[in-house]
Amino acid sequence: MPCAHGPNGPLPCDVHLWVDADSPARAELVAHADVLVSREPLPTGAARRRVRALLDGRPGCLAAAVPDTATTCVVGVRERTGAVSFVRPTRGRADAPPPHTVVSVVHAWTVSGRSPGALLSLAPVPSR
Numbered sequence: 001m002p003c004a005h006g007p008n009g010p011l012p013c014d015v016h017l018w019v020d021a022d023s024p025a026r027a028e029l030v031a032h033a034d035v036l037v038s039r040e041p042l043p044t045g046a047a048r049r050r051v052r053a054l055l056d057g058r059p060g061c062l063a064a065a066v067p068d069t070a071t072t073c074v075v076g077v078r079e080r081t082g083a084v085s086f087v088r089p090t091r092g093r094a095d096a097p098p099p100h101t102v103v104s105v106v107h108a109w110t111v112s113g114r115s116p117g118a119l120l121s122l123a124p125v126p127s128r
Contacts, residue, residue, distance in 0.1 A: 016107050018100055021054055021064070033061050035107050037100045041067040044074065048086060051076035055084055062110065065103035073099035075106050077116045087116045097122055 016034035019026050030036065036054045041047075047066040051074055054064035059082075065075045075087045087106055097105075102122055109119050 016062075016104070016111075018104060018107075020100075031058065031060075033058070034063075035100075035103050036061055036064040037103060038064075038066040039099075041069045044068050044070050047074040048076070051086070052084055063103050063107045065099040065106075067099050072096045073102055075099075075103050075116075077106060077110055085116060087119060 017029065017032060018035035018037055019029045019033040021030060021033075021036040021038050022040060036058070038050055038054065042050055047068045050066045051064045054066075055061055055076055055078055059078075061078065063075060063077045065073045067073045076084045077087055079085055096102075105122055106116055106119060110116050
C-alpha cells in the first residue's frame with residue numbers, strides 16, 4: 001500500500017516488523033524483527049540495559065524500546081558501527097504514545113536518513 005502523503009511528503013514512511021520481545025507466543029519472530037519492544041516498565045538504568053540486551057546478537061534489528069518508570073520509554077538505535085545510541089524524545093503532552101509507537105516513529109525517522117538524535121519530541125495528533 002503506498003504512503004498516504006506521497007514519497008515527497010513531510011513525514012518519513014516505513015514498513016517494518018515490530019515484535020513484543022516478552023511474548024512467548026512471538027518468540028519465533030524475534031529473530032526477524034526490525035523493532036523489538038518490551039512491555040515491562042523498568043527504572044532508567046535497567047531499561048537501558050534491557051534495550052542493549054534486546055539489540056545484542058540481532059544485527060537485523062535496528063531499534064528497541066523499553067518503558068521507563070521515570071518518563072515514557074527508553075529507545076535504543078543500532079548505529080552503522082554496531083554501537084547503540086539512545087534516544088529519549090520527550091512527550092508532547094500527558095497522553096504520550098506507547099513505546100511501540102515511539103520506537104516505530106524512531107525507526108521510520110532513522111531509515112529515512114535522519115539522525116535519531118534530531119527527533120526531540122513526539123505528540124499524538126488527533127485524527128480528523
